[in-house]
Amino acid sequence: MASIDTRTVPEIVPARRRFLQGAGKASLSATAVALLIGCETMASSASRQGASDPKKDVSILNVALGLEHEAINAYQLGAESGLLSQEVLPVAVLFQSHHKEHRDALMATIKTLGGAPVEEKAIGEYAKALGAGGLKTQGDVLTLAARLERGAANAYLGVIPAFADPALAKVSGRLAADETMHWALLASALGQPVPEKALSFGV
């Protein structure tokens, strides 16, 4: 199988960063609103059809929300660590803002379905659970972020079949796509090779 020359990746990354920084700021609130409205529409159509047990879907969405709370705090810890360069810090903040949008959309959907969104824990608890004290370099921070993003992408893909409402299953797929996008950029910033084989996610 032909493999992509990974030596070109570090050159691509700064260009992408610049692009992302510009695009992110301009479209953030519009995206948040669109995702939120999308979710609320889906949620209400699900309960209207009475097609499913919304309690079950709420419990899956709440696990997802717990994941997003953690991701937001992980990026906060990274941003406050003093380990990130001027070039990398805005990307971390941008990714964190994506996770905040995910959080907001999930919370709105959970409420629309009559559930109670799980609460965020104190940042110190996330720091302890993620072993933030052991992070010594920018590479350590990015490696942790990449592992969490890949794990989150796989988690979102893995729970898709469990949703009663297919519209919510689609939301899970969209969340997975965002996390995969984060993972891909982090992995190339770390100089990790592109996966040799296809279908490496969501097995």
Place this chain on the structure above:
Amino acid sequence: MVKPVLHLIGCLALALPMLAAAGESRGEMAEVGDAERGALIYDSRCIGCHSLAANRIGPRHNDVFGREIGSLKDFDYSEALQKAGGTWDRAALDLWLADPEAYLPGQRMNFMVSEPQDRADLIAFLQQEAER
């Protein structure tokens, strides 16, 4: 049938389609688990919600093999796990990972591992960690 195939190709990702082709499907329990491969699977599929050392979205796993189901005092389990009883042995973990909702209805994990070999490898890894 599975063993010789595994011997031939070791823990390459190639094993997945070949095992599937060899007729394994969900519900069957693979005989041999490879803890090293299990660690890699853990790091890509479980790490979103779990870690060995700490409770995160899901409960910690360092000693989950052999632990009583739903028994950590500092983790907020679903009622399904709190009331389950029993121990996380190979058979229980295999059924749980294959289809958590079928095994303990009302659970909150909802994450399935459909390949028997992947489950066996994960379980071998969790057992190794518990025996450390």
